[in-house]
Amino acid sequence: MCPICLAVPAALKKEHVPNGSLGGSHMTYTCEPCNNGLGSKVEAALQDWFDHAITASFEHDGEVLGRRRVLKIYFRRNEDTGAFALVVDGDVTPDVEQILGSPEFRMRYQEAQQRACGIALLKHAYLAACLFLRSVPDHPEARVMRADLIAARDAPKGQAPASDAAAALKVYRSHVGRQGPPLALVAQQAEDGAAPTFLISLAGVLFVSWPFADLPPGAWQRLRQDAGDDTEEEASA
């Protein structure tokens, strides 16, 4: 069964959590539409956000008429001085080279699409939480998340719908390369003795908040009992 849309197709595909380019590994299986369809619509946005990559177009008052677009430019800023550099990925066309070589040019740019980025994070957080819970929860929060993921999967590319569940996620970067296991739970102990909160480490490069407010990671045993999972009884019989 696909943990996102709950369909039971003839074949499921290997799903990387997080996406392979972020250092993720094959962790679970999803159906073709949820795997390729949803992935291709939102995971590039997450990668661009992670890489500080922008899409830009350039123009000048010179020989090259009109705007020229460059799909991927890495934005790097020195936080102390505010100076920044734009690093172009790959070759640029002679037109772009000419514009960039002129004394003055204009640039318009577009940052990674926030909604698509949020949906990609929601997908990884949701799938990781299902793995830690060892089940696909039939639970109001989980149902809302699945509906949001399916809506994004079925929306035209670049038009991911708004998702409160995605907006509620907190995300942190480690600023180091891939480290530790592909997925790990990190408990944050509250100083006032309150229950710990949990983050999910995505290959050690990103940390996203545990997505279910009403289902802590420790709920997995109760969920299995509720689901009438009797494999252990059978094994011991």
Ligand SMILES: [Zn+2]
């Ligand atoms: Zn699916």
